[in-house]
Amino acid sequence: MRSRVADALRRFDRRPAERPDLKRASVAIALIEPGPAFLLTRRAPTLRGHAGQWALPGGRNEPGESPGEAARRELAEELGLVLGADAELGMLDDYATRSGYVITPVVLWAGADGDLQPNPAEVSELHRVPLDLIDVEPRFLTIPESDAPVIQLPLFGRFVHAPTGAVLHQFREVVLHGRPTRVAHLEQPVFAWR
Template sequence: MDIDLRDFERVAIPLDGRRAAAVAIVVSGADPAIWLTRRASGMRAHPGQFALPGGRLDAGEDAVAAALRELAEELGVTASRDECVGLLDDYPTRSGYVITPVVVRLGGTPRLRPNPAEVAHVDVIPVRDLAVEPRFLTIPESDRPVIQLPLVGHLVHAPTAAVLYQFREAALYGRTTRVAHLEQPVFAWR
């Protein structure tokens, strides 16, 4: 499966007082798989939640540089800008960030060295397993649908679920599906 999203026509969202962040959707191996982390319980923000390697942009960084830096910091994997195969739509979070998803394609399967201060667990998920049907819920706190993806025996919530849903739509089906309107569960608003 060849995953190249360089021609994906992404939607950028203005920061409007929010902070810029980036996540890495890393696709590795001959049978392509992605890496989904579980945040360490000692993390100040969103402990125990499913996440993609990522974080806020440092001064002078663009989204690609930040995603690659965070990938190295969180999982001990070094990748180059040449291995970036596309950017997906920005996703605005309730916690004050605009996340830019950076898709990285690695030819082999590097050894993961998770940083225990940031990562409690890493799931390796075959890309084909993203073909699950998402769940869309309504909540009294918002008129926007909350997305959940059933993966690895759990429900993954937005923002990670929204980003992975858009990746799935583009990579598996060649569809342009927008996700910025998808809501996060109330516990993620904190």
Template sequence: MTGLISGFERLADHDGHAGLKRAAVAITVVEHPRGGGELAFVLTRRARTLRSHGGQWALPGGRCDPGETIVQAALREVSEEIGLALSADAVLGVLDDYPTRSGYLMTPVVVWAGDPRAIVPNPAEVASVHFIPLAHVAREDIVSFVTIPESPRQVIRLWIDDDHIHAPTAAVIYQFREVLAGRDTRVHELEQPVFAWK
């Protein structure tokens, strides 16, 4: 896994994204709590009390503070949301930027956290923490693409934890899964459902 992530060649910065605010999300890889050597990544359900996207599925992440790099922002958000203090040495790689309909250029940072027992969710931001096995996201039957009247682009959906997850989170997870499979799949053109456009 480490070589596939560190060897991933990101798309060059796209023209036309200059007006978007920078944000980072962390794909936090851990040993699955049930043991057996299985790996998983951390997915959260956002607290319903949050002003934007309350109750939705999310990776730990948020807007970059002034002067902060993407990696610094991702590590800070991991600390603030799920209580893990990780150093830059934990970073395995960075995936493609994803432009969101809500005005952000979101950059996924893949980090290795190891032991999931150190995770302590912040109840002000996180309603629940879920460990999604990497073997689950490798399955073909969890991915679907649909069309909507509002856009010519395909909307991606992933079936995870008995629910559909949509872009931007679904797009990021989908590219992560494709990189792990050795496929060079780009996701910046995948669409979000209309409810996520604000």
């Protein structure tokens, strides 16, 4: 599976977002065995931004830090998962958020599901999500505040919204189906704009 994912990402013509007006952030799509599955968190309710929302491990890039370095550092801080640079398989398109960030999704191979230690200051829940659970069609809504469609990815009997829902949808399209689907145009729900 690792080589299949790496090959799909190599074939994908990634689009960076040139937005110097926004802060840089990175998220990790950390693939684990058995499964394969990926790690998804629910943000702690005490966090200032996006409390309680579904999220891939990640956060703001430190000065001079590459997206891969930032994603790996955030994995270590949030879940106690330490990975080397050789775990990086590739990146998906950048996604500009309404809350002032450009997010770079980094796909990482974490291997065997080890002893993860969620940091309670940042993570209230940790889920190991089998890839087949995101191999579904998303729902698209219209809202009066935007001309762009709002993406909703069904998961756990609920919906995961952009940016996480958009990133996971692109991962599904690019890695599981080999389709160069773009998601940067997909809208976030209004509650995520802050």
